[in-house]
Amino acid sequence: MLLTNGRIVTPTGSLDPGWARIDDGVITAVGAGVRPAEPATGEEEIDLGGRWAGPGFIDIHVHGGAGYEVMDGDDACLPPIAVFFAQHGVTSFLPTTYTASRADTLRALEVIAAHQGPIDGGAKVLGAHMEGPYLNPARKGGQSEQYLRGAERDELEAFLATGVVRLMAVAPELEANAGLVEELSARGVVVSAGHTDATYADMASAVERGTSLVTHLFNGMRGIHHREPGAAGAALALDELRCELIADGVHVSPAAMRLVWRAKGPRGVVLVTDAGKAAGMPVGIYERAGRTLEVRGGVMHLPDGTISSSVQTLDTGFRNFCAANSLSFDEAWDCVSRNAAEALGVADRTGTLEAGKDADITVLDTEGQVCATIVAGRVVHRTW
Structure with a gap:
């Protein structure tokens, strides 16, 4: 060709x-x-x-789309998600779990493992992204608090034994997670700080121990204060950290997108969707794991108003990010391709x-x- x-x-x-x-x-x-x-x-x-x-878009944070969700935990869920996102420029992605029971999480990981690689008519599955369950309840966002917990050795071994976990979001400051960052890094799993109440000092320590990524910057983390820059301040200031960014204009404002570009530059930003099952679907009411969510204003909301996932696609986020920063597409293309590939360690075969x-x-x-x-x-x- x-x-x-x-x-x-x-x-x-x-x-x-x-x-x-x-x-x-x-x-x-x-x-x-x-x-x-x-x-x-x-x-x-x-x-x-x-x-x-340009190089195919890589989305490392995808919960679902087209009416399906990774945590559906059945073989029918991933192909339509892969096809839907391919229609929006995605060539590779990480199906992403959210905090749930051990049994439901293992089932989702097994389904992801069974679909690794190319999916007919759709994007490739690069592995699994686990968003939890080892997160901080103080910054739970849309995560189910009943399932949040500190790391448990036998459970972690069961998750990793699936052979599909490539990225895990954790709260590195939790005492119960002591040693988790080092353990995951040593076993080839990329560690992201997410749903975390970490201070700047906590984040600097987490970086020294192997953390290299930040989950959906500004969302689900301690924000910036001029006397305590927090997790968000560390994400912007520490060159070792790449930052996921949901550029739907709701999770992060255009002004904040400009701040991120100025702080991190073209190689420090990884645009993601954090898309849920309602991506590509009409405005309305949806069910997820026994909870009711409403799509309005371009995002999914829990009944108490908490934002829980986006309904955007990566091409939309890319256009938004470029517009917010007055960038041509080639100036920002690394943010939807190369940076993700390097973050995951697959840049030898994709991303450019x-x-x-x-x-x-x-x-x-x-x-x-x-x-x-x-x-x-x-x-x-x-x-x-």
């Missing part, structure tokens, strides 16, 4: 015009110009017509559009609308 006549976003800058060649699911060449001087005979060619083409990487590519028009999604060299979505 040959992609021609596009604005090709590469790690060293954009090629306008540029082209990219794909063979057996891998990018084999990228070059400047409308097309290569010597196209291969019989090669399928897709004329991008000046559209943007260059020779030798998997052919995971997202195509946008000049307004940032998704026109095509290519996963492992296969076109899974196209609008023209």
Whole structure:
């Protein structure tokens, strides 16, 4: 397959015009110009017509979408989620659990394990993101407090034995979680500080012990005070931390998005959706784990008004973030691709559009609308 006549976003800058060649699911060449001087005979060619083409979007925080949720815990839930998000430019994602019973969490992890890799017509499953249960009740947000708990050795072993856990959000300041960050890091699990009441000092200590990410910055954490910068202040100030950011305009305001860009720069932000089952669905009432949620104002709300998950898609968040910071798409593209890949340790095969990487590519028009999604060299979505 040959992609021609596009604005090709590469790690060293954009090629306008540029082209990219794909063979057996891998990018084999990228070059400047409308097309290569010597196209291969019989090669399928897709004329991008000046559209943007960059590395596929990677969403590391996805609870659900299209009426399905990861915690449904059955084999029918992940394929429609993967297809739905591929239609919005996502080529890889981490299905994300929320705090629940041990049995329900294990079942969800088993389903994720069974679907690792490409899903027909959709995005690839890279592994599981566990948002809890080892979180701080003081910053529970939309998490079910009845299931919040400190780390338990036998339970942790059961979760990790599924072989699918790639990322876990924890409250590093809890005494019951002593040693958890080191344990997870030593076993190859990325640790994110989330739903945490950690102080700045707590966060600095957590970084020294292996924490490298912050879960949905500003939400579910101690905020910034000029005498105690808190978890949010540490997230902005410590270069070792990358920050998840939900750019739906509700969880974080455009002004705060500008603050984040100025503090973290193009390599410190990981845009995520934190999408729930109502993403892509009509405004209305939905049920989750025995609790009623209402979709209004672009997010899901618990009956007491607490925000619980977003209904946005990653392309929307990307457009919002670029608009808030007056950025061109290529200036911010790392925030939906490369940064996530590096955070997860998969940048050797995805996250940038260059020779030798998997052919995971997202195509946008000049307004940032998704026109095509290519996963492992296969076109899974196209609008023209």
